[in-house]
Structures are given as C-alpha cells and as structure tokens.
Amino acid sequence: MESLTLELEPPIATGATADIHDWRNGQVLKLYRDFVPRASAVREARITRALHDAGVRVPAVGELLEVNGRLGLPMDTRTADNLQTPVVIDCVVAHRGNPLADVAQMRVAMTEWLYIGLPEAGRRAVERFIDSYEKRYFELLPGGRDEVAAWMPVVAAVRISLGHAPSSEEPLQGIIDAGLK
Numbered sequence: 189m190e191s192l193t194l195e196l197e198p199p200i201a202t203g204a205t206a207d208i209h210d211w212r213n214g215q216v217l218k219l220y221r222d223f224v225p226r227a228s229a230v231r232e233a234r235i236t237r238a239l240h241d242a243g244v245r246v247p248a249v250g251e252l253l254e255v256n257g258r259l260g261l262p263m264d265t266r267t268a269d270n271l272q273t274p275v276v277i278d279c280v281v282a283h284r285g286n287p288l289a290d291v292a293q294m295r296v297a298m299t300e301w302l303y304i305g306l307p308e309a310g311r312r313a314v315e316r317f318i319d320s321y322e323k324r325y326f327e328l329l330p331g332g333r334d335e336v337a338a339w340m341p342v343v344a345a346v347r348i349s350l351g352h353a354p355s356s357e358e359p360l361q362g363i364i365d366a367g368l369k
Contacts, residue, residue, distance in 0.1 A: 191254040203278070211262055215250070218261040229259040232278075236263075288332045291325055292339035294318075296347060296363060303359045341367025 199207035205224050211217040220229050229252055239246045250262035301314045326333065344363040
C-alpha cells in the first residue's frame, strides 16, 4: 500500500466516518477517520469496485493508500454535465439479501440521526425522509411492513456490535427491546 505524507487542503465534504478531499486527476479522496478499522475500508473498496464492475452507478475506485497515517480511497468524480445522475458513494454496508432488511437498515440508521442533537428543522427533515422513503417503497412494492418490523431489532443489534457512526446505544437498544416484546 502506498503511504504518503501530504499537506491537504481542507475537506470539501465531511461525514461520520470520512472526509472527502480534492485529489489527483479529477478524483476525490475518501479519507477515513482514525477509528475506522482497516477491514471496513478494504471491504468498502472491494464492494464499490464490484458494484462498479456490475454497472451500478457508483464511482470507480483506485487502490487504498495511506495519507498522513489515515486510510484513503481514491474515487472518480462526476463532471458538471452528468451531476443529475444519482450515484452511491458510501458502500460500506452494501450487502446481498432480503430487500426488506435494507428498508429496516434505512429506518434504523435514520432513527439514530434523531438522537444526535439535530436542530428541530433537521429532525423534521429526517422524519419526512423516513416517511416519504417508506411510503414510496411500499407504493412500488406493497406489503412487507411486518417483515421490516421484524428486521429492525436484528439491524439495530448489528449496528451496536459494529459501532457504526452515529451509533448511540440508547435508540438502538430501544428498537431491540421493542422488537422482543
């Protein structure tokens, strides 16, 4: 793995597990935070590469490298001509399986955001997102609400065990407890 020591410009975007920096040759660098395990970065690079090769709208990725002691993943970016095409840029939890488990994953992950001190407008936006996502999902694929509810405690337990940001055990444990009743 290439190891570099560089003076980086401030990030162009910041997330829970990584910062995004302008990089070389029209790419960006997803620079993982120190607490992200190497295995997670390796997994995300492998998954993103496989999805890209399969034709899914994800950026092409380069090889993992180390920049200033942190793992980094170079990613292709889009030009202004095609910015309207949706692209998945965070594939760390992508997996195969029951699509209703994905709906549960979205609900659990977004529910966590309600517990991290968002301003009221942010909380309302998250709640609207959850409601509109589920409404549209079940318009396209009716049924399955009970199965989503059954998946939620499983997803919450996995998130607790992985410590995935912005994990807070309080809402996750509440989801688990509600599912066990």
